[in-house]
Amino acid sequence: MKRNTTKLLWLLMFFSDIVSFSYEESMRERAIELMQDARLIDGHNDLALRLRILYQNMLSRVNLRELNMTHTNLAKLQAGYVGAQFWSVYVLCSAQNKDAVRLTLEQIDVVKRMCNSYEELELVTTSQGDQASYHGISDSIRIACLIGIEGGHSIDSSLATLRMYYDLGVRYMTLTHSCNTPCVTGLTAFGQEVVKEMNRLGMLIDLSHTSYFTAKAALSISKAPVIFSHSSAFSICNHSRNVPDDILQQLKNKGIIMVTFNADVLACGRKVVNVSTLADHFDHIKKIAGSESIGIGGDYDGVEGFPEGLEDVSKYPTLIEELLRRGWTETELKGVLRENFLRVFREVENQKPGNFVLFQLICQNIYLMPSCTLAD
Amino acid sequence: MKRNTTKLLWLLMFFSDIVSFSYEESMRERAIELMQDARLIDGHNDLALRLRILYQNMLSRVNLRELNMTHTNLAKLQAGYVGAQFWSVYVLCSAQNKDAVRLTLEQIDVVKRMCNSYEELELVTTSQGISDSIRIACLIGIEGGHSIDSSLATLRMYYDLGVRYMTLTHSLVKEMNRLGMLIDLSHTSYFTAKAALSISKAPVIFSHSSAFSICNHSRNVPDDILQQLKNKGIIMVTFNADVLACGRKVVNVSTLADHFDHIKKIAGSESIGIGGDYDGVEGFPEGLEDVSKYPTLIEELLRRGWTETELKGVLRENFLRVFREVENQKPGNFVLFQLICQNIYLMPSCTLAD
Numbered sequence: 001m002k003r004n005t006t007k008l009l010w011l012l013m014f015f016s017d018i019v020s021f022s023y024e025e026s027m028r029e030r031a032i033e034l035m036q037d038a039r040l041i042d043g044h045n046d047l048a049l050r051l052r053i054l055y056q057n058m059l060s061r062v063n064l065r066e067l068n069m070t071h072t073n074l075a076k077l078q079a080g081y082v083g084a085q086f087w088s089v090y091v092l093c094s095a096q097n098k099d100a101v102r103l104t105l106e107q108i109d110v111v112k113r114m115c116n117s118y119e120e121l122e123l124v125t126t127s128q129g130d131q132a133s134y135h136g137i138s139d140s141i142r143i144a145c146l147i148g149i150e151g152g153h154s155i156d157s158s159l160a161t162l163r164m165y166y167d168l169g170v171r172y173m174t175l176t177h178s179c180n181t182p183c184v185t186g187l188t189a190f191g192q193e194v195v196k197e198m199n200r201l202g203m204l205i206d207l208s209h210t211s212y213f214t215a216k217a218a219l220s221i222s223k224a225p226v227i228f229s230h231s232s233a234f235s236i237c238n239h240s241r242n243v244p245d246d247i248l249q250q251l252k253n254k255g256i257i258m259v260t261f262n263a264d265v266l267a268c269g270r271k272v273v274n275v276s277t278l279a280d281h282f283d284h285i286k287k288i289a290g291s292e293s294i295g296i297g298g299d300y301d302g303v304e305g306f307p308e309g310l311e312d313v314s315k316y317p318t319l320i321e322e323l324l325r326r327g328w329t330e331t332e333l334k335g336v337l338r339e340n341f342l343r344v345f346r347e348v349e350n351q352k353p354g355n356f357v358l359f360q361l362i363c364q365n366i367y368l369m370p371s372c373t374l375a376d
Numbered sequence: 377m378k379r380n381t382t383k384l385l386w387l388l389m390f391f392s393d394i395v396s397f398s399y400e401e402s403m404r405e406r407a408i409e410l411m412q413d414a415r416l417i418d419g420h421n422d423l424a425l426r427l428r429i430l431y432q433n434m435l436s437r438v439n440l441r442e443l444n445m446t447h448t449n450l451a452k453l454q455a456g457y458v459g460a461q462f463w464s465v466y467v468l469c470s471a472q473n474k475d476a477v478r479l480t481l482e483q484i485d486v487v488k489r490m491c492n493s494y495e496e497l498e499l500v501t502t503s504q505g506i507s508d509s510i511r512i513a514c515l516i517g518i519e520g521g522h523s524i525d526s527s528l529a530t531l532r533m534y535y536d537l538g539v540r541y542m543t544l545t546h547s548l549v550k551e552m553n554r555l556g557m558l559i560d561l562s563h564t565s566y567f568t569a570k571a572a573l574s575i576s577k578a579p580v581i582f583s584h585s586s587a588f589s590i591c592n593h594s595r596n597v598p599d600d601i602l603q604q605l606k607n608k609g610i611i612m613v614t615f616n617a618d619v620l621a622c623g624r625k626v627v628n629v630s631t632l633a634d635h636f637d638h639i640k641k642i643a644g645s646e647s648i649g650i651g652g653d654y655d656g657v658e659g660f661p662e663g664l665e666d667v668s669k670y671p672t673l674i675e676e677l678l679r680r681g682w683t684e685t686e687l688k689g690v691l692r693e694n695f696l697r698v699f700r701e702v703e704n705q706k707p708g709n710f711v712l713f714q715l716i717c718q719n720i721y722l723m724p725s726c727t728l729a730d
Binding site: 057099101102105106108109110112156158160161163164167168169 | 433478484488525527529536
C-alpha cells in the first residue's frame with residue numbers, strides 16, 4: 001500500500017510539473033498572442049543619440065537590423081513586438097544657449113533618414129492615417145516611427161522654433177531635461193506660453209524629467225491630456241525621476257504615465273532588479289491612477305542599467321507575461337500596450353483643428369481682423 | 377494758304393497726340409492684359425525681415441493688406457499682378473556661428489503664419505503649386521549659407537519645412553541637387569558662381585541680380601556667366617537702383633529695361649525672370665517705387681518690341697520650367713539608386729546623405 005502511495009505521489013509531482021510547465025508555457029504564449037494582436041507603442045528610446053556618438057549619424061556605417069552595440073536594433077524590436085516607437089532627439093544640456101537648435105535638427109534628420117531607409121520602419125505623425133495617402137500609428141503595418149524632443153533647451157526660448165519642430169513631425173516635447181531650462185521651478189511666464197502653444201498645435205506635453213512643481217503647473221494649465229514618456233512610481237522608489245501619487249491621481253482622464261525600465265529609478269539601489277520590480281510599479285500605479293493611465297516607455301539606449309530579463313528591446317513580452325501572471329486582464333494589457341496611448345494622442349490631436357478653425361472664422365468674419373492667429 | 381497749313385499742322389499734332397496717347401494707352405492695356413493672363417513670379421522680397429524689425433514678427437500688430445511702411449503690401453502685390461512670391465528668410469550675417477539657425481526658423485515661421493493668415497496668400501512648395509494657385513503663391517528662400525550653420529542635416533530640415541532655394545555661399549551644390557532645392561547664386565562671388573555652375577547637374581538661378589556689362593556692380597552677373605545660363609538657369613533681374621545704374625543720377629524704367637535687353641542678347645529671353653528685391657534695399661527707379669509698379673516694366677519692354685511670348689516667359693514660364701527641371705532631378709534618380717543599392721549591393725541603408 002505504501003509503495004502505491006509513493007508511486008501516486010511521484011505521479012502527482014510529475015503531472016504537476018507538466019501542468020505548471022504547460023501553465024508557464026501558456027502564459028508566455030498568451031503574452032505573445034496578445035502582443036501580436038496589440039503591438040507595443042513605446043514612449044522613449046535614445047538610439048538616435050547612440051547613432052550620433054558611435055557613428056556621427058552616418059547611417060551607411062551601420063546595419064540597423066543587426067547592430068549589436070546598442071539595446072536596440074530592428075530584429076530585436078520585431079522580436080519585442082514593438083509596433084511604434086518614439087525616437088528621442090535629445091541633445092546634451094551643454095548645448096543650451098549654444099547650438100542646441102542645430103543639433104536638434106541634426107537628430108531629427110537622422111531619425112527621418114533612418115525611418116526612410118529601412119522597409120521595416122515608417123515615419124508617422126498621427127494616431128491614424130487617412131486611408132488614402134498616409135499611415136498613422138494604428139494603421140501602420142511596419143514599426144511606426146515618431147519623434148520626441150527631450151528638453152526645452154532644444155527650442156532656445158523660441159515658440160517659432162517649437163512650431164517648426166511640429167511642422168517637421170515632432171509630436172511630443174519633454175519640457176525639461178536635467179538642464180535648468182528657463183522654466184524649471186514651476187512654470188515661468190514663458191513656460192506657460194509653451195504649454196498653451198503645445199495645446200494649440202496638438203503636440204503632446206511630456207512631463208518626464210520635470211520637477212514636481214513644473215508638473216503640477218503644467219497639469220493645471222494644459223487643456224489637453226499630458227504624458228510622462230518614461231517615468232515610474234515615486235511611492236515604490238523615491239527617485240526624483242518618478243511620479244508621486246498625487247500627480248498620478250491627476251492622470252485619471254488627464255493623461256498617461258509610460259512606465260520606464262531604468263533599473264536605478266525602479267529599485268532605488270536595491271541589488272536585485274528584475275521584472276518583478278518593474279511589475280510592482282505597474283501594480284501600484286494601477287491602484288492609484290487606474291490601468292487606463294498606463295503605458296510603456298523603456299528608455300532603452302538612454303541609460304545603462306536594466307532589470308534582469310529586460311536587457312534589450314526584444315524582452316517586452318517578459319513584462320507582459322509577468323503582468324498576466326499577476327492577474328492583469330487582456331483588456332487592461334491591450335490598454336497598456338497601445339490603446340491608452342492612442343486615446344490620449346487622439347484627444348491631444350483633436351484639441352486643435354476644430355477650435356482653431358472656428359476661432360479663425362469668427363475672428364476674420366465678425367471681428368474683421370485680417371490676421372487671426374493665436375500665435376501672435 | 378499759310379494759315380491753312382498752320383491749322384493743318386496743329387490738327388496733325390493734335391491727332392498725333394491722340395494717336396500716341398491711344399498708343400500709350402493701349403501699350404499699358406496690353407501690359408496689363410498680358411500680366412492678368414501670366415501673373416508675375418518674383419524671385420526675392422525681404423518683407424519678412426521688415427516684419428521682424430518693425431513688428432518683432434507679431435502679425436497681430438499689422439494689417440498686411442494696407443501696411444504703408446514697406447514697399448510691399450497685399451493690395452500692392454495684387455495691383456502689381458504678382459502671382460507668386462519667394463519670401464526671403466534672411467538673417468543677419470552677424471548671426472553666423474551664433475543663433476543663425478534659430479533665427480532662420482523664426483523667419484520661416486513668420487512667413488508661414490503670414491501666408492496662412494490671409495486668404496489672398498497661399499503657401500506652396502512645388503511648380504505645380506505655383507501654376508495651380510489662384511491666390512498669391514508664397515514660397516520660401518533662404519539667403520546665406522550661414523543659415524545652415526555648416527550642417528547638411530539642417531539644410532534637409534529646411535527643405536522639409538518648405539524652403540525651395542538657398543543663396544549659395546558654400547559648396548552644397550550636390551546635396552541641393554539631390555534634394556531638388558534651387559541653387560541661388562545672387563550675392564555669390566564670380567568664382568563661387570562658376571564653380572556651382574560646373575558642379576550642379578540641375579539648372580541654377582540668380583534670384584535678384586542684373587547685368588555686369590551695363591553696370592559693373594559686384595552684385596551683377598558678367599556676360600560669360602550669363603551665357604552659361606542658356607539651358608542651365610535663369611537670372612531674375614533685380615530693381616535695386618544702385619546695381620542698375622552704377623551711381624548715375626537718373627534711374628528709371630528705361631535703365632532697368634536696358635539690362636533686360638542686354639541679357640536677352642547674351643543669354644536669350646528664356647533665361648530671364650524678375651526678382652525685385654523690394655523691402656530688401658532702399659532705392660528703386662522712378663516709376664518702380666513699390667510692388668504695384670511691375671506693369672510699368674512690362675509696358676516698357678512691349679514698347680521696345682518684346683513679344684508677348686517672350687514676356688510670358690519672363691513673367692513666369694521661364695521660372696516654372698527651371699523649377700520643374702530641378703524638381704525632376706531628384707525622385708526618379710534617387711529612388712532608382714536606393715533600389716539598386718538595397719537589392720543588388722545589399723546595403724541596408726542607402727541614402728546619398730551619408
